[in-house]
Amino acid sequence: MTDETRQPSASATPPPLPPHLSAPQAPPPRSDRSLEVLAHLSPVLGGALIGLLLRLAFNGKPGSALATMLWIFILLAPFAIGAVTVYLAERVRPRSNTYHIFAPMLSVVLCMLGSMWFALEGMICVIMVMPIFAVFGTMGGVTMGLICRRAGKSKTPTVYSVVALPLVLAALGVGQEQPQRFEYVERSALIQASPQAVWALLLDADRIRSAEVDRAWMYRIGVPTPLAGLTHQTPTGLVREVRMGKGIHFKQMSSDWSPQRYVRWQYKFDEDSVPAGALDDHVRIGGDYFDLRDTVYTLTPRGDATELKIRMEYRVSTGFNWYTVPLAGWLIGDFSDTILEFYRHRAEAAASA
Template sequence: MNESNSPDPNRPHAASSEPPPLPPHAQAEPAGSAPMRWLRRLLLTVLPFAGGALIGLILRTVFNGEPGSAWAPMLTVFILIAPVAIGAVTVYLAERERARRLRYHFFAPWLSVTLCMAGSMLFMLEGAICVILIWPLFAVLGSVGGMIMGSLCRWAGWSKTPTVYSVAVLPLVLTLLGVGHDEPRRIERTERSVLIHAAPETVWRNLLDTDRIRAEEVDRAWMYRIGVPVPLAGLTHEDAAGLTREVRMGKGIHFRQRSADWRPGRYVQWQYQFAPDSIPAGALDDHVEIGGRYFDLIGTRYTLTPRGGDTELSIRMDYRVSTGFNWYAAPLARWLIGDFSDTILGFYRHRAEAGAAA
């Protein structure tokens, strides 16, 4: 064997017509692979949120019955379990791709819940008012579902976590068994007062007859900010039965306030009367309709108390809340009614003081 042909480790390699191979991590990738990798990452990022929202939309489509029916969306089993299922599916799909942190388990379901509600509005399953009112509860329960599923993924492993999909079936099973159909009645009362620099006669006059109400006079109330049409006018006439106040609001809403218990310049107790056409279709969400199955205004009382040359105007509003989750709906209604009471008292104060100055 010719030793001259053997390689010498101490000599530099001779020049070659082909470059040495690159390390694996530095090799050029096939054309088009970078966009495909980017698209795959995008799909894996979006999939958990799309999957969670889809589960919620499917459940909302099933629970789309009339108020009081066996498949009404206001049933407790839907309100409490659907968002948990949304959160659980979101985290499950994310954990299949890679492990996530606790912060992801808690906050990721919020986006799925938001997408689900946006889809409900898009397909006209839900109105904006209900979406705004229920979103905080759905977000919290979605986080609960996400945290539970995140813990199961760490503890049980993938072989057992597909049972997450049984959570979506749970509302259907419970509804068929008649669970969660209760709608207990809860009567609430809200009272507010304001001091008006005007005589009781001036306040009384504005209290009975108010025309050409401008949106900027009342729209700071959250009730109107979330979509309830603002009032336009309230005019009163007297007949043999007492006082009748004709109220007109935006979107064609109109109704009557009747009173058989009143004293000029001192107090008036209004009861509400709604005709079949008082609230046109689409003007309010079915779930927050006044006089509906889940909410009603029982009565409103205004009391005027002279305070020297001024007047203390007080309002007392009695209302009913009837849901299987009154622990959430009643405080929410109390806040909205209280905020409305403050706003309407401020409106009458402004009108009366302007009239007194004139």
Template sequence: MRTVFNGRLDGRYEAMMFSFMVLAPLLVGMVAVYVAERHVRHGWGHHAGVGALANIIFTVGTLAIGQEGLICVIIAVPMFATIGAVGGLLMGAICRYLKRPRQTLYGFVLLPLALGAIENPNPEGRVERVERRILIAAPPAEVWRQLMTVDAIRADEVDSAWTYRIGVPKPLAGVVRETPTGLVREVTMGKGIHFQQMSTDWQPQRYVNWRYHFDADSVPAGALDDHVRIGGKYFDLLDTAYTLTPRAGGTELSMTLDYRVSTAFDWYAAPLGRWLLGGQSETLLAFYRRRAEARHRPAAHPPAG
């Protein structure tokens, strides 16, 4: 089924279509339970467990044969296992209450193939927003300086974010230069990823809004799975805004991130994106806090005498 849904038939049969992402794991769960029920009758818990396990093997198998990358597999496993459990329960009910389970299963085999031929492979998508804030014990001038010049980022400074834990390359640097048309931030990440952030609006030490710009070579081949490629067909980062507000004892730094998901299952992709990008935003804000506070902290002086 994964070989059929490879996107090579004039844009039809894409792996990110509803007919594959939902119906394929349903079918895998059903087939696994059908085979098991041919030998011994099992309970409902067994049906759900077999359906879920079969889909875990299914997703790991696509990684083993090079059909999918690690990031896609990690993201897909919870969804596939859940739908597979439903498929297992459905097949268990069919085996118990219908006289012709094999013929019913054949009908379900044809369903993703039939729907894949008519489904729109280019869903409109939706724009989502993540907002986070943090209090920093440093003045706005120091926080602003950190936002404008971030270099030599160590892996241990950002590795608490799940986006980086599951394989997204970590940021290395983000250095800003001023041009006649505004600020330009050059961002570099691991595996050769590089892109620009253009300021659409900014006020020194108060506010800056970045619009992402990706060139054709910004994400080298193999740096990210195609299905989660930044600036790709299914996912894109749009804007990131930072607002600095003076507070007693320091600065409140707020971050707003807008992103796009364009899948046939945004009901799963959008909340997952909010969770992953929300955690990433919190990690980045904590990173800015540590650096700003370290720079602002007065150096210790030895005692007199």
């Protein structure tokens, strides 16, 4: 055997090292990771941006063609957000059904946060509209996902049509209706106190602490809690001065009452009753979309106790009353339970003292 066959060639490739002895792979540069994260989030950010642009477009006053509380915005804007989110994602690579469902929800949340950041909406409106935005955003995402799978990814005209649809309908005068719905809520509570004691509290409730009433959901989502409600009698009837947080104040007027039996309050708001920024315009009492018509308290003796009943009548005027009327009824019913508990606790505490 020759020396040439016994000695390895200098140009031969050395055998690979075992995996545990291999040099560790260098992590990707931080800039690359940032670009990768941005690529994952870009469809979500794109959908949220479309929602903000539509919100800026539908920023008109109540009754105008581009008012915010029109169904063509409330229903079609989140649908467009979901459609754009999934379209942008599908152009990169196919996504799962789970992505089509939940990515539009994230876009909707970012859009809502952006509308609050730019002072387009307050927290109360955002919380109240979030469920319907999430549902229709998901519907838009799932619909666009089906279109992309069946007809291919290049569906730019479809996306343009979805985004432009609410604006086109507004220009044509579609969806401008705001039908009025008049509803009421009734609740009752048995209070271990005399009708005289309960009646006195109905007329004068002072130094109301937030902890006494803040379990009501309308206060949890941002409506300021009441501070006091004090009554005086005038030649035309009873007048109850109500003060709430953030400088809100209004009057409850009554020309129909019977001492220790019942009182019917109607609401009177002055121009300065609700300071700017204290409440969202879309949920302001006495506004174009919502109003409390009157509140009736009825006292019925039950032995040594008193049954206190409350009946609150309200108006809702939107193009999607099928959503807002039950929502308003739930909030007002929850408030009614809370205010009855407030009177019960105070009256029974006074009676025991």
